[in-house]
Amino acid sequence: MSSWAIEHKATRAGKSIESRGSIAGVPLLLLTLGLVLRLGNAAYRFLNPDEALHYLLSLQPSFAATYQATLTTAHPPLLILILHAWGRIAHSELFLRLPSVAAGTLFCAVMFGWLKRVSDRTTALLGLAMLLFSPALIQVSSEVRQYGLLLLFCSVSLYWLDGSVIEDSIALLLLSTLALYLALLTHYSAFIVAFTLAGYGLMRLFTSRARSEMFLVWVLAQLGAMGLVLFSYFHHIARIRAGGLP
Numbered sequence: 001m002s003s004w005a006i007e008h009k010a011t012r013a014g015k016s017i018e019s020r021g022s023i024a025g026v027p028l029l030l031l032t033l034g035l036v037l038r039l040g041n042a043a044y045r046f047l048n049p050d051e052a053l054h055y056l057l058s059l060q061p062s063f064a065a066t067y068q069a070t071l072t073t074a075h076p077p078l079l080i081l082i083l084h085a086w087g088r089i090a091h092s093e094l095f096l097r098l099p100s101v102a103a104g105t106l107f108c109a110v111m112f113g114w115l116k117r118v119s120d121r122t123t124a125l126l127g128l129a130m131l132l133f134s135p136a137l138i139q140v141s142s143e144v145r146q147y148g149l150l151l152l153f154c155s156v157s158l159y160w161l162d163g164s165v166i167e168d169s170i171a172l173l174l175l176s177t178l179a180l181y182l183a184l185l186t187h188y189s190a191f192i193v194a195f196t197l198a199g200y201g202l203m204r205l206f207t208s209r210a211r212s213e214m215f216l217v218w219v220l221a222q223l224g225a226m227g228l229v230l231f232s233y234f235h236h237i238a239r240i241r242a243g244g245l246p
Helices: 003-043 049-058 063-070 078-086 093-118 121-133 135-140 147-167 170-184 190-207 212-242
Strands: none
Touching (some): 003 121, 049 063, 049 093, 078 093, 078 147, 093 135, 093 147, 121 135, 135 147, 147 170, 147 190, 170 190, 170 212, 190 212
């Protein structure tokens, strides 16, 4: 092979590596822009009434007292318990919103990983851009409310559920279950996600012909989720319904 051919081949290989490197940086660039948008949205305004209520409920002397305070709201306790700890560090509007900003951005990253796993990179990039730059998602990820955490926990549960089936991993299935439980403790709309993931997980386990141990862990996980739902209903939902809270 002539020196010109070798040099030409090396040049093409170098350009190919450079091109792949540039493409690999696109998700990081998009995530950075999405984070900046969320931070900007979180920084320019005061707390709205819902955000202020969540913060005021978190201003209790202990975690036990904070949990009791959450029973007066129409939401599970996790966000307000997190605010109880987070607010001890600082309490500016922007600082209080940082957990939601981080969770809302990480949700987009997790969904990018899941879309890339189940489809292809182009689809994943399009999905990432839509999630990052959706005005509605930017808004709910920039408030002291449950939605950023809810989206993150639901997406992580889905990602690890698929990972557990692909890798035949009980550990990943347990992590998926933990993320689902955290979602159930964040917002009651996670009940819909729990029901949907139960059907999706069962389908994936059957089509992949998973071993019996995986099915057993999955069944136990569903029973745990049902127990958490029943506890939430009788300990909280039924009480606030009896009190007339919408």
